[in-house]
Amino acid sequence: MTEVVLAVNGLSSGYGQATVIRNLDLKIARGEIVTVVGKNGMGKSTLLKSIMGYLPKFSGSVSMAQHAITDSHPHQIARLGVAYVPQEKALFQDLTVEENIRLALRGSASWNEAKAAIGRCFPFLLQRLQQKAGTLSGGEQKMLLMARSLSVGAKMLLIDEITEGMQPSIISNLVKIIKTERDRSDLGVLLVEQNIPFTRAVSDRYVLLDKGEISGSGNTRDPDTHEKIAAHICL
């Protein structure tokens, strides 16, 4: 495998006194798409929030493109090229589509490049740049989220349950877009999901998360992927 872009070593973290993530190791290489699968309450979102610097890291270390980010603030981590798509309240509802994207642009990333990326992935958004994000439909908001993360020239995407409430047709389109953009700029992608078909279609590897610990992993091309994941997340 090629160069590691995101490395998580022995990470424990959580809220206040409560440890949610326990001694977790994870490495994502450039151009690799990895999905963390688990039921609700198993610490998937907590993992992303810890990586992003929102939650204190009790122990362990995290590095992004060889920079230690264990003690960094969210904005510093974002500026190292990490685009984070949270599950909830991920858009500024009262700002326009354009403003939502511009907010994420830093330094080198130019608005023209961003527009080019949007044109490639979600051309319909270009017609609606001046519309308030809150007036978009649920599915369109999800696409705006993806557009934002793909247009900032990030090296690494962290995406929290993007398929929640999405139409299947849109999901398959999303798979295509993520893969194309990965191939285009050698992105590392870490997804958190419960959607088995999406997981299988989009990712190279999957990791099963159980009560804050990794309880299994595999290659999504393995034939038993669906059964393994289903056994993990369904009743």
Add this chain to the structure above:
Amino acid sequence: MVPVLLDLITTAAILYIVSSGLLLVFGVMKLINFAHGGLMTLGGYAAVMATAMGLSPWIGIPLAAIFGGIVGLSMERVVVRSLYNRPLDAILATWGLSIIIGQIITLVFDRGVHFAEPPIRGVISILGEPYSTYRLILIAFALLLGVGLTLALRGTSLGLSTRAVIMNEDLARGLGINSGLVRSVTFTLGSGLAAVAGALITPLSSVDPNMGIAWLISAFMLVLVSGSSLYSLAVASIVLGGAQVVVSNYFGSVLGGMTIAALAAVILRIRPQGFSYE
């Protein structure tokens, strides 16, 4: 009727000028800057210094902005920064800072009233009624301030970042916005605006170490009923300022003096979000 109407509009304009800096700080940082009055005083003395140095009275305004900005930035760095999670303590600490500003001014100048040349004197005729030119100019200033701040918040990337921090700070941080820096800049700007307001009211006010304190409670109440919107602040200034003018006119100035505070308290009791939409 015309004079009362003009009084109403100019009073609203003055209140808007006096409160906008406080609103900016409250909107972004969710804390009340009780040093606002002290910073206004500082602005008044900037105008005094402009007069003393023989400069044009208009120079006092940018001078006040610089003074207020510098003092505000240092206050944010040294004191306010550590109180973001203790909003009630922040009120007390900034009140303490206000005392410090007042005492330093007293030590440097003295306790007395000082002279600042007004930028303009005289009256002009509005619909046959002579009216203070300067008060009318303050309407223009208030509009300028409102439009300017709105444009700054909407048109610049810093403004966009500031609005983002107001709306959802965590999300903004995740997009690479240094919210600490945004807060610093906001507090500096809010302090600068307070000082500018102080300089702007010198033609109507005495310049002494307590000059800003008289305005603090009104500004504070207006901001509380306005939430974090410049637009609501304009509405609140007109409604509450108007009520003050009307009450003063028909029920006496003593009751008029209590109008803003009492009315705001009642409005907040009935409608906790005040004049803002949320």
Add this chain to the structure above:
Amino acid sequence: MKMSMQKISVLLAVTALWAGSAVAEDKPIVLGFPLGLSGANSITAPAVVQAMELAVSEINDAGGVLSRKLVIELADSASSAAGAQKAYDSLVYQKEVDAIISSEPSAARNAGLPIITRGKIPYIYTSFYEGRSCNKYQHIDGWVPQQVVSLMVDYFMKDQGAKTFFLVGNDYAFGRGLLGDTNKYVTEKGGTILGEEYNPIDASDWTAIVSKIRQANPDVIITSTAAGAPNVTFTKQLRAAGLTAKYGSYALDEGTAKTLGPDAEGIYLGGSYYTSINSEKNAGFLKALNDKFGTETKTPNELSVPQYDAIHLYALAAAKAGTTDTDAVVKALSEVTFDGPRGLVQMSKQRHAPLTMYLAQVNAQGDTTIIKSHPNVDPGEQCPNL
């Protein structure tokens, strides 16, 4: 913590008592001055301090009183009632002064009076005030409303032919008292009061009142706004509105008039002291101040000169009584006369003083010109029971 503090006080007290009794015979006469070194009165305080230092040194240079030197004991009253209580307590009980002379706001004087009564000490109040403050240890050499109202109103009605008046004040005892008397006097003399308006004492906005004045369009505006900021905010807002009616003020002092710049031009002032008083005594007083303090000299004012007079009056009274004993001094204080910068001062009318009253006008340079003076204006019924 509390105990140890008390122990220290105990030690201090014991030492003071012992030291006090040992040198009782030739100890100086200590005069206590509660003064607003901080707070609102701190504006005029430096001039007051100079006036008292001048008076004391004049008396000491002439051999003191009862061959004892006068000594100044200052205490900050913070221009407030709470501050005054501390200051009076300290002067009466800690410094054990022989008399107290002060020029504070009425609230501070009232706060001090019970302590004066308990301590049984001669007391001279030296500020103009709303009148009718009575205490058996108190004398007053400042003016009261009765003395200034007729001077001001008569001038406007007789000399200027004014008919209509608008009265503006702050809502406080002095403001209300003075304007109430003015209202009564104007009505008696056949004039018309178009309005009598009060603003809260801490208010900075006079918009509504200025508007009413504009609508009423009076010949004369008479104000009794509070010293310092309210005088200035009202005048500025009145002038900004372009109102040109004649403007008389009971409360504006020369120093504040200067900070108003051109806005103060033409304002009529009424009181018992202005630097422009053309008399030998005043010229001598100004020269003596200048000789003593040089470039540091503060412009004397309506608070500092009565203070100067009061010290001299005390010295005369103690000399007349032949003792610093309270009852004797209090009695003598009603009898002695001092010819000072303000003219003859004798606190003979129910503890108050008939005074020469002056009407002055501010000129373009911010200085005052005396327009009229009435000698020996009676304070009227102030303390009929004393």
Add this chain to the structure above:
Amino acid sequence: MSEANVKEVASTSLPRPHFGPLTRMVIVASIVLIGVGVAPLFMDAYSVNVLVRSMIYATIALTVDILWGYLGVLTFGQSAFFAAGAYATALVFTYGGFSAEYAFAALLIGIAVAVALAGLVAFLAFWHGASALYASVITLVLPIIVTQLLFSGGTYTGSSSGLTGFETIPLSSEAWFWAVGVWLVLLTAAAWMYTRSDAGRLLIAIRENEQRCKYLGLNTSNIKAAIFLICAAIGAIAGWMYANYTMVVAPEIAGFTFGTELLIWVALGGRGTLFGPVIGTIIIDYASAQLQGDFPFVWKLVIGIVFVSVIVALPRGILPLVSNAADWFRDRIGIAQPQQHSQLQLRQASRSGRNIIGVESRGPALVVSGVEKRFGSLEVLSGIDFEATYGEIVSLVGPNGAGKTTLMTCIADGSKRSGGTISIGGHDIAHRTPEECVRLGVGRKFQMANVFDSLTVGECLQIARARLDPLSKWQKSGVCSLPPSAMRVVRATGLHSDLNLPAQVLSHGKKQALELAMVLALEPKVILLDEPTAGLTKAERTLIGTILTELAKTEQLCILLVEHDLEFVREISSRVIVLHQGRIVLNGSVDEVVNSELVKSVYAGSGH
């Protein structure tokens, strides 16, 4: 634990003879009282006079400390109540003359006016849903208006000059020193006992987590208002003393500046310490009498700088610093302070039954019909209909954002839903507040363990019980009675050996268990549990599961459970309701739900 009143000594420390806190307090108070008695004999008149006033101020500072330091209400307005007492006295004496009867009447009038004003403030500031900032704003407006009223009183109130020259209680300064000193010591001791008592802990609980208190059935608005009224009355008494002693009143004593000065004294002395504010007030007021004259402006500047520094760096004020230093010193010289263990005992409560208003034990425990919830145009819940009976464990499952927690909130707080009806044990909850819903028999456990971090485990349980077993207002009762269900959770999870530990040091699992025990202490009929097993270990989950199943059976509780752990759901539920996008998509037995394709697709995300 089948017998009632079985005692259990929780603390393991050996009982050794030492003075209890109460005894020590009495000893300290007596020593100080003797000090107060002797001091005027050795002090000069000046110090006596200044200290009388300082001590009067200290009594109001004490009330500010109770309100701000304990209850968390930042008040700028105590000066107004002080003025009410002082002006009532001055007016009565000025216009009625002095007599003992009038002096007493003046005291009563002053207290009545202060309490009336405080009632108005409390009505405005402490209603259900008012923010802390709003409460402060109201206390800020109060002195401004009162001062203005005093000015507007003209000659009647003396306007700016105040009133003087009235006769008052003829006592010497020394006598006043004794009277005020004794009053201050008694008041401080009473405040100390109250804040140390079980009821006093409640103030801290309200400051820390008012919401949790409401959901424990405590009417926090009323409690706050009551404390506020008492503090106003004490303020008025101080004002009465002030007017009698100084024989003068001035409007500044009502003002915002004096109100803030009280805050400064309390902050410097140490908020929430009682002694700090008292000592701080006396020292600062006394010192400023000395220093203000010498350095009129610099003194205020110094106070300002010290104040800001203390707020920023020493939020607990200077006293704790001194006492920490004393502890450190004691440690160094080897006099170890015996660790104070309040030896809390758990008792089994006899079934009260009086708490729940007429529960219909037949019929459904919970009926939800047509419940809707909208945030603006966003519909979070719609058309929710279901019933649950006593003894049933119903699990609510569904993906994030399905509306599970919102539904819980609607059941526990009558003001939250936008439409539909909910009834508990046959009673419509209508628009009842959370504390009233508790009276109907609802107990709610929150998603994140929601306990009082700075209180001990035992205190948390006592407060949970406060609605049924009124708390002692003057001592630590040392006893906490729990119903068998709560007792069972406490013992099974080992919390009974942690009774004296602060709740914040508990493990996550124990916190969850503590909150569950607190909810059960309410003797509810319907309990709402939001993710009770989140963050728990496997063993802890099993334990909680067993307890819940047993409780449902033996206590005939109706348990509504939000849970993500479907394994857990399967183990304990009698029924499962699946919520998806704000609607019930399935309501059936565990097996029905587990085998439903619909549920699988909801969870696996392969469509609707």
